[in-house]
Amino acid sequence: MEQGEIAPPSAEEKGKEEDDLGYRLCPDQNKKSQSFLVRSLFTFHNRCQLMLRMTLDMNPYAQLLEAMKQSGCTVFSDQHFSCENCDGCVSGGFDSATSQIVLCQNTCHQSHMNWVVTHELIHAFDHCHAHVDWFKNVKHLACSEV
Template sequence: MADKEETPAVSLKDMKKFEKWTKSLKYITGLGMDEVERKDFKKRLDVELEEYQCNQCEVWKDNLLKNSPPVRFMVEQLRKVDKEMTKDDFQCIPCDEMRSGGFSPVDGILLCPNKIGSKTHQEHTMVHEMIHMYDHHKFNVDWSNLKHQACSEVRAASLSGDCRWTREMQRGFFTFTKQHQVCVKRRAVLSVTQNPNCKNVEEAERAVSSVFESCFADTRPFDEIY
């Protein structure tokens, strides 16, 4: 008499995965799910994605603080200007703005997990904001002054790796002549326009142009653009 083949036991975890997959398929195709169910499922997916992105940001943050040469270098340089950096100085919080990070003299450094696409991108963002923090502590920047901010934005865009050719390619910019300078100026202007004291793009452009040469040449605390 032949042995009867046993049906493999299905775990609760597998059932939940299958249920989620089925709902995802319904959400994508629009079949078998009413509007209320679609909205509820999308909301759940958004929450799960936000949690995943924030957790990833925290993992990358810890790893970069331990292993990234430019991040570790900036930690050391900030220590020299009496600013002791810890991981608590970096907050992983989803952002509504089209930016990957920010610096506040009061709140420290903001990292935007929903706008950061890779570990390398987060590394550049951390270094960028740490350069702002360095400038704040070493040069006593007045962030309401457009020229002061423009200078720090030029330095941060130039020295952080944010304007490397590969990053520009990802953004869809293919300038080959003075690519680095063009990127630095464009991104500095973009940041200055966000200053509440900036009236328009033209005013931001004038502020950046007025400080560009001297601030682009100032690579402190780096010996050169890395």
């Protein structure tokens, strides 16, 4: 290997990355939540919640939540979304294990929030309605991304 080149990850490191399922990008996910007062005063949580509310009120794609309900999916908008601190390289994601849309409160602004919510709602709809196998069928993943 030449000087300045980065060595490829070992099999052990690669296995850890694959088992991680992206949770390293949202390290606050699934941790014990702080009190409402602490989240509101000392983080971007309150701002994220306000941007989410505005998006759900104004964005026509928020109607996907109603379509999910009509398809027999359980939807609670207050539990279906989670504002979390994330790695700077992501804005949000869909957690299929919890059927929850994670919004990165420390990296998102309103116009980007609209896009992220729309994109992740499509994944949530596909997960519920089409029973997508996210980790074993690359065609399912590709179809949802298109």
